[in-house]
Amino acid sequence: QVQLVESxxxxxxxxxxxxxxxxxSGRTFTSYSMGWFRQAPGKEREFVAAVSPVGGxxxxxxxxxxxxxxxxDNAENTVYLQMITLKPEDTAVYYCATRRTAVLSRRSNEYxxxxxxxxxxxxx
Numbered sequence: 001q002v003q004l005v006e007s008x009x010x011x012x013x014x015x016x017x018x019x020x021x022x023x024x025s026g027r028t029f030t031s032y033s034m035g036w037f038r039q040a041p042g043k044e045r046e047f048v049a050a051v052s053p054v055g056g057x058x059x060x061x062x063x064x065x066x067x068x069x070x071x072x073d074n075a076e077n078t079v080y081l082q083m084i085t086l087k088p089e090d091t092a093v094y095y096c097a098t099r100r101t102a103v104l105s106r107r108s109n110e111y112x113x114x115x116x117x118x119x120x121x122x123x124x
Contacts, residue, residue, distance in 0.1 A: 001026065001113075002024060002025060002026040002028070002029070002032070002098055002112075002113040003024070003025040003026070003113070004022055004023070004024050004025075004096050004097070004098065004113055004114065004115035005022065005023045005024075005115055005116070006020060006021065006022045006094065006095065006096050006115040006116065006117060006118040007020070007021050007022075007023070007118060008020040008021045008118060009093075009094060009118030009119045009120045009121075010119075010120070010121070011121045011122075011123065012086055012120075012121070012122055012123070013122070013123050014086060014087055014088055014122055014123065014124050015085060015086065016086050016122070017082070017083060017084045017085075017086065018083050018086065018120060019080060019081070019082045019083070020036070020080065020081040020083070020094055020096075020118060020120070021078055021079075021080055022034070022036075022078065022079045022080075022081075022096030022115055023076075023077060023078050024077045024078065024079070024096075024098065025077065026077075028100075029074065029077045029098075030053055030054070030074045031053055031100075031102070032053060032098045032099060032100055032101070032102075033050055033051065033052055033053060033098065033099055033101060033102055033103060033104050033105070034050065034051050034070075034072060034079040034096060034097070034098050035047065035048075035049065035050040035051075035096065035097045035098070035099070035104075035105070035111060036048040036049045036050070036070060036079075036081045036094060036095070036096055036097075037094070037095045037096075037097060037108055037111075038090075038092035038093065038094045038095070038120075039092055039093050039095070039117075040089075040091060040092040040093075043092075045095070045108050046061065047061050047106040047107075047108065048060070048061055048064055048068065048070075048081070048094070049061065049064065049068055049069075049070035049081060050070065050104040050105065050106070051070045051071065051072050051079065051104075052102055052104060053074075053102045054074070055071060055072050055074075057104060058070055058104075059104045059106065061106075063089075064083075064090075067083065067084055067085045067086075068081060068082065068083050068084075069081070069082040070082075079096060081094070081096075083120075086120075086122045087122060088122045088123065088124045089122075090120060090122050091120060091121050091122050092120060093117040093118065093119050093120075094117060094118050094119075094120050095114055095115055095116075095117045096114075096115045097111035097112075097113060097114045097115070098111060098112065098113045099111045099112055099113075100112055
């Protein structure tokens with residue numbers, strides 16, 4: 001069993017930055033790929049970014065490429081999402097998730113464990 005707890009969300013002005021954290025429990029953290037997803041009101045959950053178990057491979061949605069950076073610290077069992085140049089359309093609840101494989105995926109239904117989410121609001 002893996003438990004995920006996100007933090008770091010908040011209210012920020014357009015153009016600002018935030019860093020989200022996701023703390024994971026479980027000894028197999030270093031074997032799993034990790035992902036960030038987001039869901040805005042009235043919209044489906046969408047993929048944001050994913051990172052391989054040792055952090056060497058990353059994957060991003062086109063909408064965040066060049067602005068968001070996913071990373072992980074396996075010693076701390078934590079994955080991060082650094083967000084810069086935030087836009088109002090980035091407003092959403094952000095979720096971290098993990099799947100029991102090293103292969104990255106953009107598909108939310110391929111992730112087995114989810115956190116409770118953290119709200120990010122970007123004002124114009």
